[in-house]
Amino acid sequence: MNNIELSTIYLPILDEVYKEGAKTSVLDGDETTVRKGNNGEIKIAKLDMDALGDFDRKSGYTKGSTSLTWETVKYDKERSQDLRIDRLDNGETLAQPFAKLSSEFLKTKVIPETDAARIAKICGTKDITVKEENIETGAELIIALRACANKMDEDEVPMESRILFITPTLISLADDMDTTKSREVLKRFSQIIPVPQSRMYTSITLHDGKNSYGYEKTKAAYTLSKDTSPQPGKTYYTKESEGNYKAVSSPSGTQVENYEMTTKPAKNVNFLCVEKSAAVTAMDQYIKYFSPDQDQDGDSHVFKYRNNNLYGHVYENKTAGVYVSHKDN
Incomplete structure (x- = not known):
């Protein structure tokens, strides 16, 4: 062969x-x-298209456009x-x-x-709906999923093609409840796919294979600040040890020479709902x-x-x- x-x-x-x-x-x-x-x-x-317009008995149909590009x-x-x-x-x-x-x-x-x-x-x-919340109980999960379903309902997102990616730990909370409320909320998603938490992050780092392989949850990155005076809304850090940084509570003119967080750490995703189209x-x-x-x-x-x-x-x-x-x- x-x-x-x-x-x-x-x-x-x-x-x-x-x-x-x-x-x-x-x-x-x-x-x-x-x-x-x-x-x-x-x-x-x-695919994109214009909405309805008035039908005119003299000129006929409105001349909107439909485009498949x-x-x-x-x-x-x-x-x-x-x-x-x-x-x-x-x-x-x-x-x-x-x-x-x-x-x-x-x-x-x-x-x-x-x-x-x-x-x-x-x-x-950009422009998707993002909710930051800690979910510890089945009741909290049902509230969070209902908020998601309600938002999509209000935005007229088709229910029959909503795919819910959710961690096994969280979906088990709903399964353990086994109540009318939990079952009804889950019905508002067409497909429920359990995904391990190790694949559910808001950001990951892909290793290049030179020193390490695969991927990991994105960690915070720090670089030396170039500011000459404290800037409003910025948080500055001191380096306590390798990989360990502490926020400066009251930065002064000299302390801005310390570190800034330039890459934020990733967050653990509870669930992600995506309409198929x-x-x-x-x-x-x-x-x-x-x-x-x-x-x-x-x-x-x-x-x-x-x-x-x-x-x-x-x-x-x-x-x-x-x-x-x-x-x-």
Whole structure:
């Protein structure tokens, strides 16, 4: 079996594993909403139309416009990894170890990162509804979900296509209540998808693979202030130790030479509701195979994995279809 045949056989398997495992794959666009572009770009279908006007018996129908345009956006990120199986570890057949390796890689590395990046990207979109709240009880959860549903109802967001991404811990609070109130609120979402808290952040940091891999919840970053005097509304910090900063309660002219918080830490997301037509995601996966005889760096079967991601594009005319609730810490 040659290199091209291997790639052709295994790529659909990877796509299937991704579709089954990724919590956010439900937002992926199809051929009616997404088209591949060139030079790291992707085309997204955007539908817009005018509202009603008066019918005139002489001139007839109002002459509004309906437009279906293809908006060109750039993919958010290209990610990759070099997967290897030693010639002697492989055994007699390549299929079984590669299937296990690739499936485990997607399930434990690619899918969690993709979900986390998409949720963070959508949560950071301008003009969506954002609510900061700490939810500890089932009663508090029902109040929070009712507020979300009410907001979408008032904004005329279709109930039949609202997707609720929520942490397993929180949805279990509603399940434990098992009351008429809890059941009725949950009915106002068409699909409820539990997503682990480790994928539910308002912001993540993607590591470049030089010193560390994967992703993590974004931490606060500090840089030395360039202000020559205290600025209203700014908080200044002193560095207590590595990674530990303390806010200055009453900054003076000399203390502004200390640190400022330049990147805010991410918050834990309680739940994210997305109406299906309000946002679109996409991911292309690629693999290459090299035999041990072709491996220039060792004696392994080499599978080079790469993906190109549109983590999330929220249409500017559909921001009412996105609602996020996150903690205050």
